Amino acid sequence: MSKKRLDDTSKFLSYVLRHEPQAIGLQLDSEGWAGVDALIEGAARDGRQLTPELIAEVVASNDKKRFALSEDGQRIRAVQGHSSKTVSLQLAEQQPPAVLYHGTATRFMDSINENGLIPGARHHVHLSQDMTTAEAVGQRYGKVVILKIAAQDMQAQGFKFYQAENGVWLTDQVPVGFIETLL
Structure with a gap:
């Protein structure tokens, strides 16, 4: 299997399983699961094999x-990153590490300094346990800035944290007072 085919298929799966299942007539349940056969049929109607x-x-x-x-x-789902209103993952609240990281681009810093981190179209803000992952995420958006998040301090103030199956940490928002700019 070519790397290009795998990458193209991954991008397609991200699109339909996280954001627009209706684009191929796919139905997701509340946990984001879809039938593999239904996914294959919907993709075929969209011209994808x-x-x-x-x-x-x-x-x-x-x-x-x-x-x-x-x-x-028989079923597949995206483990996090949903913007679809039909999906509401029921993740158990978790104790976060003392510090988590978020990678972003310099062009977003004015908004972050004013509003903190907000999920935008997604259901949650995504955080990483290490700076390397945060940097890789931030590079997708431009010149990288790494933000250090005081996660346990946030939790002590009543903010909830969840961890997706792939290790990504999720929270509803990160107020400005819990963010330190590193790079």
């Missing part, structure tokens, strides 16, 4: 572990 084997390879090879297959291989 998917197979169960291709989908399984994308899930297994995705470096960010964005997707999960059910144990029987």
Whole structure:
């Protein structure tokens, strides 16, 4: 399987499983699950050829572990990053590490300094346990800025944290007072 085919399929899966399932007539349940057969049928109507084997390879090879297959291989979902209003992941609240990180671009800093971190179209703000991951995320948007988040201080003030299956930390927002700019 070519890397390009895997990458293209991963981007397509991100689009339909996180943001626009209706674009291919796909229905997600409240936890974001969709039937693999329904995904393949919807993709075919959109002119894309998917197979169960291709989908399984994308899930297994995705470096960010964005997707999960059910144990029987019949259902698939994105593990976080949803903007679809039909999905409401029921994640258990977790004790975060003392510090988490967020990678962004310098062009967003005026807004962040004024409003803190807000989820935008997504359901949650995404945070990383290490600076390397945060930097990789931030590079997608321009000149990188790494933000250090006082996660346990936030939790002590009543903010809730969740951890997705792929290790990404999620919270509803990060107020300005809990953010320190590192780079």
